[in-house]
Amino acid sequence: MSGSRARRLPIAYRLVALVLRPLLLLLTKRDWRGAEHLPTSGGFVVAPNHVSYADPLVFAHFLYDNERPPFFLAKDSLFRIPVVGGVIRLAGQIPVYRNTAGAAFAYRAAVDAIGAGKAVAIFPEGTITRDPGLWPMRGKTGAARVALETRCPLIPVAQWGAQDLLAPYGKRLRLLPRKTMHMSAGPPVDLTDLYGLPIDARVLRVATDRLMDAITVQLALLRGEPAPPTRFDPADDARRAVGDDGP
Secondary structure, three states: HHHHHHHOOOOHHHHHHHHHHHHHHOOOHEEEEEHHHOOOOEEEEEOOOOOOOOOOHHHHHHHHOOOOEEEEEEEHHHOOOOOHHHHHHHHHOOOEEEOOOHHHHHHHHHHHHOOOOOOOOOOOOOOOOOOOOOOOOOOHHHHHHHHHHHHEEEEEEEEEEEHOOOOOOOOOOOOOOEEEEEEEEEOOOOOHOOOOOOHHHHHHHHHHHHHHHHHHHHHHHHHOOOOHHHHHHHHOOOOOOOOOOOO
């Protein structure tokens, strides 16, 4: 990442990158594709699939090294972890207060971050996928809502490989042998026909389904296999997913 862009980041962000980036370079291999689709200036929403607790780190590495360091919407519980929570807050990440009046704060903070020219990262599934094959499941609407209000680019990103470092919902890292982190950014999701329409439940669902379709297309290319014909919906599953992607 260029020195001038790095210097504009919060000090805590730079310190975290200084520690974690060399470790990721040492411990992982990289297959990165589609960086040409990441806007070189201006704010945008970038939305990846979610397969492991480790994937925010490898996803951030992809964006950071491609000159667009991400600012995540993250569950407020992370901000309450001693030391770690303070670092996350000082690094400029955005807390999400699920099912409370505070959820509106995350939404407004994300919109403001877009206006300030930042890359705002939102996991549209809201939690690690519950799909048995680790394909993207039905998305929540936060990423689409922010993109529609701001009319900024909405960039789909597929990632695959972090689940080999740390199994979904697992706690034991498997660092050796070195795993390859596959990342593929796609072109912006076309939402122009939805601009000017009321941002209601129907419009948000249409936009979100387009986003999840685009992520799934990229992931099928990374995995070299077709996606299932229907998307897993956690609302129909007894293990109903928890988590939130924002307001």
